[in-house]
Amino acid sequence: MRRREFLALAGAVPFAKAAAPAPASKMAADPQRPQYHLLPAANWMNDPNAPIYWQGNYHMFYQYNPNGAYWGDMHWGHAVSRDMVHWKHLPVALAPTPGGPDKDGVFSGCAVVDDGGVTAIYTSVNPETQSIATSSGDLTDWKKFAGNPVIAAPPAGLQVTGFRDPDVWKEGDTWLMAIGSGFRQKGGAVLLYGSKDLRHWNYLHPLVTGHVKPGTSAKDPVDSGEMWECPDFFAIDNTHMLIHSTERVVKYLMGAYQDRELHAQSMGVLDHGCYYAARTMANVGDRHILWGWITEARSADAQRAAGWSGAMSLPRELKLYGIQVQMRPAPEVEKLRGKKLGGDAEGDSIEILAEVDPGKANRAGISVRVAPDRSEQTPIYYDREQRMIFVDRSQSTSDPSADRSIQSGPFMLGREETLRLHIFLDGSVVEIFANDRFCLTSRIYPAGRRSTGVELYSSGGDASLASFEAWEMRPISPDRLTS
Numbered sequence: 001m002r003r004r005e006f007l008a009l010a011g012a013v014p015f016a017k018a019a020a021p022a023p024a025s026k027m028a029a030d031p032q033r034p035q036y037h038l039l040p041a042a043n044w045m046n047d048p049n050a051p052i053y054w055q056g057n058y059h060m061f062y063q064y065n066p067n068g069a070y071w072g073d074m075h076w077g078h079a080v081s082r083d084m085v086h087w088k089h090l091p092v093a094l095a096p097t098p099g100g101p102d103k104d105g106v107f108s109g110c111a112v113v114d115d116g117g118v119t120a121i122y123t124s125v126n127p128e129t130q131s132i133a134t135s136s137g138d139l140t141d142w143k144k145f146a147g148n149p150v151i152a153a154p155p156a157g158l159q160v161t162g163f164r165d166p167d168v169w170k171e172g173d174t175w176l177m178a179i180g181s182g183f184r185q186k187g188g189a190v191l192l193y194g195s196k197d198l199r200h201w202n203y204l205h206p207l208v209t210g211h212v213k214p215g216t217s218a219k220d221p222v223d224s225g226e227m228w229e230c231p232d233f234f235a236i237d238n239t240h241m242l243i244h245s246t247e248r249v250v251k252y253l254m255g256a257y258q259d260r261e262l263h264a265q266s267m268g269v270l271d272h273g274c275y276y277a278a279r280t281m282a283n284v285g286d287r288h289i290l291w292g293w294i295t296e297a298r299s300a301d302a303q304r305a306a307g308w309s310g311a312m313s314l315p316r317e318l319k320l321y322g323i324q325v326q327m328r329p330a331p332e333v334e335k336l337r338g339k340k341l342g343g344d345a346e347g348d349s350i351e352i353l354a355e356v357d358p359g360k361a362n363r364a365g366i367s368v369r370v371a372p373d374r375s376e377q378t379p380i381y382y383d384r385e386q387r388m389i390f391v392d393r394s395q396s397t398s399d400p401s402a403d404r405s406i407q408s409g410p411f412m413l414g415r416e417e418t419l420r421l422h423i424f425l426d427g428s429v430v431e432i433f434a435n436d437r438f439c440l441t442s443r444i445y446p447a448g449r450r451s452t453g454v455e456l457y458s459s460g461g462d463a464s465l466a467s468f469e470a471w472e473m474r475p476i477s478p479d480r481l482t483s
């Protein structure tokens, strides 16, 4: 999909005819609206911002437009949880200050624990600069620093494609800040700054610079990989990992961190679907809990009419397995399990753990949201020849505004390996984990109330189920988090 289409689906393009916002009662009964994923009570959300554990609670902030279900007028929405799965909405944490550096929006950023409280570091736009705000206690009352912005411009002499989405951590007595950036026809980059007090910052050098193919350029440098958004940098076991978002996916680089530069030895894509701007949670010890924005895949008009847009992914725990990144739903997600279902499991708010033996089949997997007459269905399968996992959305819905393209990502089963699909269905959200090393988040909008079937899928031979478990998932609020 080209970026313009993506933005149209994302709601960024203003439409002449705005649909009237949906009332909360309609949203609470909306079968497409998730029941156990975090999303604001109404309106638009995008990137997770500053997920942090603080004084017994997990706090989630996120890009939020209080005016409607479309991108714009960025604020930091706020929700709090004791366990990372049950959330309560809190008032907006950060709003633009008229006449201030963030008058045009409080864009993405992070938070760190400092001086008995929490400091948020975020981007302001027009021009892109970095600012800070401090809070303590329940993190509902934020004070913006009078000296904002703390970084007023990109490094002198550098022609950058962007300058946003800070990530901050501490090494000894020095704070380091990584800022998403890049260079035309060269590649995305992350710029590194240092500080002793979070208020005065010195530019050091690029933490790492990517490489695009010669001649690569796009009007929007995010489309071509000439700009990296939302960097997130951390040590994982004995290596270092840099997550960043570009070309509409979340990527990672892994390697050695020496002299404050990352020497990447491997790279990959963390999720091949509707998932962007991912960031790990701060202050959770040795754990690496990743959160991502689950993007929509239907028209901007449909989003406005629904009255909500975007959802937060389930917490995803990252570990290293050899040199491979292991990705699993955080164990806390099991708390959401309700009634255990049998082999005839069905539903639109369920968790499925299916182990599929492809046997002689060329394609093997599981179909979800299958209608009794098969008019709607979404096969999720491994293709042995192509060495890919596919999510076939061509029959997912009759909604003409929904994206029905087939999603895919590279994946290979070992000789004796079975396909272990871990699937979360929640209204229009489908989160898929395969063999703990492949993720694809999808969006589908089945129209039929009875499009709830789950089936074994195979083609070019017979596959079989080696094991199958499923659970109903408990909603995290009585009204789909509309209050």
Ligand code: DQQ
Pocket: 046, 047, 063, 074, 107, 108, 123, 164, 165, 229, 230, 276, 277
């Ligand atoms: N979203 C934010 C930016 C970031 C982008 C604005 C990524 O700060 O670069 O809402 O989705």
